[in-house]
Amino acid sequence: MTLTFELDPAVDTALRDGVLALWADVSNAGGAVGFVPPVTPEEIRPALLRHLLGMAEGTTRLLVGRDEEGEVAATAFYTYNSHPLMTHWVWLYTVMVHPGHQGKGYGLDLMAAVEAAARGAEGFEHIEAIRLTCRGGTGVDAFYARAGYKEVGRVPAAIRVAPGDDRDDIIMLLPLR
Template sequence: MTLTFEVDPAVDPALRDGVLSLWADVSNAGGAVGFVPPVTPEEIRPALLKHLVAMAEGGTRLLVGRDEEGRIAATAFFTFNTHPLMTHWVWLYTVMVHPRHQGRGYGRDLMAAVEHTARTAEGFEAIEAIRLTCRGGTGVDGFYAKSGYKEVGRVPDAIRVAPGDDRDDIIMLLPLR
């Protein structure tokens, strides 16, 4: 089975709850998506609301992947730059695949859908690159490298997961042109 991807899905309670559930499940499985386990959907809700507000204002776009049962199984948020010298690239945030689907190639499918969206979707015509950051020590930078992203910077010990557990903030870029 594969995931079905959609850009800019309708924001309704089902979408909101599906993303919250996904985000909590990914975080609690050890995913590096802004929280440290244990975390509840209610603790994540303010971060999601920031994304949803940015979507309503037109500065952020959402790509969701749904599994064969229609559940939200993957996400990636694109955030456009407002700085006039940086409008030619987008940030990619909250890249997630549900733990029950990991190991099936869905992460590769998500990253291919991200690239396809940035290359072809309406509103992305001026975008020349995708930039993301990831937490060091997780191995996810290797995954992104396999998807064509190059490490372009690293801030040592920028992320404090817990007292005495600082991780690098790794900056990666995928040129589209």
């Protein structure tokens, strides 16, 4: 089984609910995607609405991966930079693979699809790099390194997961050109 990836899917109720469910499942499994478990889809909804608003405004794009049943199984959101000196690279946010699909190589498949879209899709012609941040102490930085990203910066203790549990904010970059 493999995932099928689509850039800029039509936003409908099924997509919205699928992304919300994925985000909650990933968060509740310990994934570092902006929330600390336990979390419900309703608590995540405002964050998703910000992504969807960006999509409607043309500042954010979604790459979604669907499993054989057509269910949302993976996501990555690209956000263009509005600062005129930084329009040559994009941010990558909310990179997720459903916990039930982890360990099958789908994460690297997702990152390959992210890179392929940024290298070849319309609207990315001027993009020279993808930048992301990740939470230290999770090992996800090693995953991104396997996908070709290099650590280019680190802000110590920038992320407070809980009182007394501060994590580094790791900045990673994938040059495309």
